[in-house]
Amino acid sequence: MLLDLSRLLGKSRNSKNIAKERLKLVLIHDRANVSPQFLDMVKSEIIKVISNYMDIDEEALDIQLTRTKSEDGNSVVPALVANIPIKSVKKSGR
Amino acid sequence: MGEVIVITSGKGGVGKTTTTANIGTALALMGKKVVLIDTDIGLRNLDVVMGLENRIVYDLVDVVEGFCRTKQALIKDKRYEGLFLLPAAQTRDKTAVKPEQMIKLCNELQEEFDYILIDCPAGIEQGFKNAIAGAARAIVVTTPEVSAVRDADRIIGLLEAHELRNPRLLVNRVRADMVKRGDMMSIDDIIDILAVDLIGVIPEDEKIVISTNRGEPAVTDAKSSAGKAYRDIARRISGEEIPIMDVETDEGFMIKVKKLFGLKTT
Numbered sequence: 290m291l292l293d294l295s296r297l298l299g300k301s302r303n304s305k306n307i308a309k310e311r312l313k314l315v316l317i318h319d320r321a322n323v324s325p326q327f328l329d330m331v332k333s334e335i336i337k338v339i340s341n342y343m344d345i346d347e348e349a350l351d352i353q354l355t356r357t358k359s360e361d362g363n364s365v366v367p368a369l370v371a372n373i374p375i376k377s378v379k380k381s382g383r
Numbered sequence: 384m385g386e387v388i389v390i391t392s393g394k395g396g397v398g399k400t401t402t403t404a405n406i407g408t409a410l411a412l413m414g415k416k417v418v419l420i421d422t423d424i425g426l427r428n429l430d431v432v433m434g435l436e437n438r439i440v441y442d443l444v445d446v447v448e449g450f451c452r453t454k455q456a457l458i459k460d461k462r463y464e465g466l467f468l469l470p471a472a473q474t475r476d477k478t479a480v481k482p483e484q485m486i487k488l489c490n491e492l493q494e495e496f497d498y499i500l501i502d503c504p505a506g507i508e509q510g511f512k513n514a515i516a517g518a519a520r521a522i523v524v525t526t527p528e529v530s531a532v533r534d535a536d537r538i539i540g541l542l543e544a545h546e547l548r549n550p551r552l553l554v555n556r557v558r559a560d561m562v563k564r565g566d567m568m569s570i571d572d573i574i575d576i577l578a579v580d581l582i583g584v585i586p587e588d589e590k591i592v593i594s595t596n597r598g599e600p601a602v603t604d605a606k607s608s609a610g611k612a613y614r615d616i617a618r619r620i621s622g623e624e625i626p627i628m629d630v631e632t633d634e635g636f637m638i639k640v641k642k643l644f645g646l647k648t649t
Contacts, residue, residue, distance in 0.1 A: 303565030308529050309572050316536050356578045
């Protein structure tokens with residue numbers, strides 16, 4: 290159902306979007322040179338720490354190893370990108 | 384001092400050798416002194432792409448083993464002033480050359496040439512390590528396919544690990560019609576994934592096959608769109624600022640004319 294909806298919206302009908310999505314996923318593991326378990330461990334540790342200060346949507350938390358331009362723009366450096374949807378900030382954390 | 388540039392890709396068949404031949408020839412046509420080194424020992428091909436296969440006497444392994452002087456092994460391309468080829472050995476394997484020997488050879492050639500272009504073999508083993516050892520700059524060739532982009536990503540990581548920072552990306556065999564209908568990753572898609580700077584985009588062009596059949600690089604064909612794109616890359620390498628040709632839009636002539644006069648095209 291979800292798939293059909295996105296097809297209707299024309300987002301993933303193009304094969305290039307499929308290619309892009311598949312590439313992004315496979316590169317996360319290629320770049321990390323670590324097991325998915327490793328990323329899961331990092332993820333659970335991050336959840337543990339952040340949860341001390343705010344309520345987060347653990348299901349929607351997305352964490353990946355990627356690459357980005359360094360600050361001086363002269364080289365490419367690995368980066369850990371985490372997208373953590375916050376539900377609310379705990380009072381004790383303020 | 385000349386510049387040593389390695390042309391690499393990881394995946395085979397994406398156009399490293401064609402790229403080396405075309406950029407090298409284009410640089411020579413600009414009046415530069417250029418030497419092309421084929422490091423694909425055992426599977427040499429730069430000689431046939433350049434149309435110089437009948438003139439090989441000595442090769443790269445003969446040079447590093449001291450069997451002949453470097454000058455003796457360099458094949459002068461009589462068609463283009465200032466262009467030379469150092470062919471790979473065909474009957475040996477990648478272990479016949481060591482990275483230190485490549486560094487020494489590149490240092491020697493830098494004294495005499497403006498550009499030393501190294502055609503790297505596919506793969507990430509010994510041959511790759513030899514090819515990148517003496518290089519200061521790298522061009523990573525890819526095509527808009529998942530396999531080639533994935534391997535390019537791996538190569539970029541390995542180049543960084545070997546202190547070859549800021550490699551430039553060349554996207555080969557782009558088909559405007561397929562990009563337009565969403566069945567081929569666009570240049571932006573690929574740049575977004577690989578996070579490196581672009582040096583050029585080469586459109587798919589059947590003239591490449593024809594020019595390879597003849598052993599004459601496409602840059603010498605004024606009508607070849609790929610040849611034009613390669614000439615632009617050569618100028619960028621020499622430091623000129625040439626805007627990257629938009630192969631993806633593939634606009635019709637009238638649209639271009641309208642744009643020229645600032646008319647609405649929608």
